[in-house]
Amino acid sequence: xxxxxxxxxxxxxxxxxxxxxxxxxxxxxxxxxxxxxxxxxxxxxxxxxxxxxxxxxxxxxxxxxxxxxxxxxxxxxxxxxxxxxxxxxxxxxxxxxxxxxxxxxxxxxxxxxxxxxxxxxxxxxxxxxxxxxxxxxxxxxxxxxxxxxxxxxxxxxxxxxxxxxxxxxxxxxxxxxxxxxxxxxxxxxxxxxxxxxxxxxxxxxxxxxxxxxxxxxxxxxxxxxxxxxxxxxxxxxxxxxxxxxxxxxxxxxxxxxxxxxxxxxxxxxxxxxxxxxxxxxxxxxxxxxxxxxxxxxxxxxxxxxxxxxxxxxxxxxxxxxxxxxxxxxxxxxxxxxxxxxxxxxxxxxxxxxxxxxxxxxxxxxxxxxxxxxxxxxxxxxxxxxxxxxxxxxxxxxxxxx
Numbered sequence: 001x002x003x004x005x006x007x008x009x010x011x012x013x014x015x016x017x018x019x020x021x022x023x024x025x026x027x028x029x030x031x032x033x034x035x036x037x038x039x040x041x042x043x044x045x046x047x048x049x050x051x052x053x054x055x056x057x058x059x060x061x062x063x064x065x066x067x068x069x070x071x072x073x074x075x076x077x078x079x080x081x082x083x084x085x086x087x088x089x090x091x092x093x094x095x096x097x098x099x100x101x102x103x104x105x106x107x108x109x110x111x112x113x114x115x116x117x118x119x120x121x122x123x124x125x126x127x128x129x130x131x132x133x134x135x136x137x138x139x140x141x142x143x144x145x146x147x148x149x150x151x152x153x154x155x156x157x158x159x160x161x162x163x164x165x166x167x168x169x170x171x172x173x174x175x176x177x178x179x180x181x182x183x184x185x186x187x188x189x190x191x192x193x194x195x196x197x198x199x200x201x202x203x204x205x206x207x208x209x210x211x212x213x214x215x216x217x218x219x220x221x222x223x224x225x226x227x228x229x230x231x232x233x234x235x236x237x238x239x240x241x242x243x244x245x246x247x248x249x250x251x252x253x254x255x256x257x258x259x260x261x262x263x264x265x266x267x268x269x270x271x272x273x274x275x276x277x278x279x280x281x282x283x284x285x286x287x288x289x290x291x292x293x294x295x296x297x298x299x300x301x302x303x304x305x306x307x308x309x310x311x312x313x314x315x316x317x318x319x320x321x322x323x324x325x326x327x328x329x330x331x332x333x334x335x336x337x338x339x340x341x342x343x344x345x346x347x348x349x350x351x352x353x354x355x356x357x358x359x360x361x362x363x364x365x366x367x368x369x370x371x372x373x374x375x376x377x378x379x380x381x382x383x384x385x386x387x388x389x390x391x392x393x394x395x396x397x398x399x400x401x
Contacts (some may be wrong), residue, residue: 026287036345093226096128101220103212117201118201138182139203242256334381334382342370346362
């Protein structure tokens with residue numbers, strides 16, 4: 001009987017193709033919107049997590065920071081070379097350590113100029129930040145120690161200053177520093193925070209301190225944690241060491257901060273996941289609207305087919321068979337709408353992820369949930385019209401015009 005009822009439902013849907021399509025349109029839009037938003041959200045989460053992961057899930061970034069006292073906001077002292085040496089010497093889990101000193105400056109070559117970020121550091125910085133050299137080389141230990149006026153350009157700076165010309169061996173001026181270009185970095189693109197990682201000029205730390213900043217301050221320290229060591233434990237050790245070196249009293253607030261990139265990645269992933277769930281829940285409201293549409297059309301359908309229902313009841317059809325027929329029609333409508341919605345959602349999210357340059361991440365669970373939910377919508381909102389049809393009086397139904 002179920003097979004026969006299903007065939008009759010499909011025949012009735014095919015007989016009124018346009019009305020059937022308009023009836024299921026709400027389900028199509030609802031399912032498609034849920035799948036598209038969740039898929040795009042998961043892709044955005046994956047991209048942000050991957051971009052943060054490029055910095056390394058074992059990376060700690062140490063920076064001086066302002067702090068509050070009863071007298072107001074106090075600025076913090078920069079780090080020193082001795083602080084960097086102390087971390088290398090006294091923190092066992094610190095595998096690589098790279099001090100940095102940077103500022104915004106105008107880079108000039110010939111009649112071209114470009115405002116960029118200049119970072120004074122050591123060769124280890126490239127390893128920590130996973131930069132690779134596309135042309136030339138990075139600076140040597142001797143050049144770093146002596147503060148030689150050499151520089152390595154990011155891909156963006158190289159393009160803006162030199163265009164199609166050769167950069168290696170040329171001399172550029174960065175603020176007050178004239179330096180020879182010895183290398184060009186491989187392009188990395190934007191970070192998860194939207195920052196252009198290629199818009200940078202790297203110079204030896206001592207050259208940046210003496211020629212640009214005019215002091216020996218270290219504005220940041222990048223530390224990678226050795227494999228098998230806990231980043232949380234190493235972070236705590238660095239905090240304890242720096243509190244001691246900076247003479248911070250017990251209970252007083254730190255005048256620096258140590259950021260764990262693994263924690264940041266987890267926090268960002270949780271935040272984007274919650275936002276994706278919220279967007280999916282909002283889109284799911286359209287499924288309820290689609291269900292109401294199905295109920296309304298099915299009620300109209302019952303009214304139009306009252307005489308047909310009366311004939312069926314008069315020749316011996318049971319009330320439950322009539323109820324089942326209309327219920328199956330509602331479920332088939334919502335199920336077909338769910339299948340079309342899944343296809344539309346996947347196609348739309350694929351196009352959107354391509355346009356937004358984020359990964360296309362399909363979540364199988366959401367496909368199953370959306371499909372099942374569309375079928376449940378058919379049962380819930382199809383029951384009332386089906387019950388109305390089943391409870392019609394055969395004599396009154398036959399009199400209906």
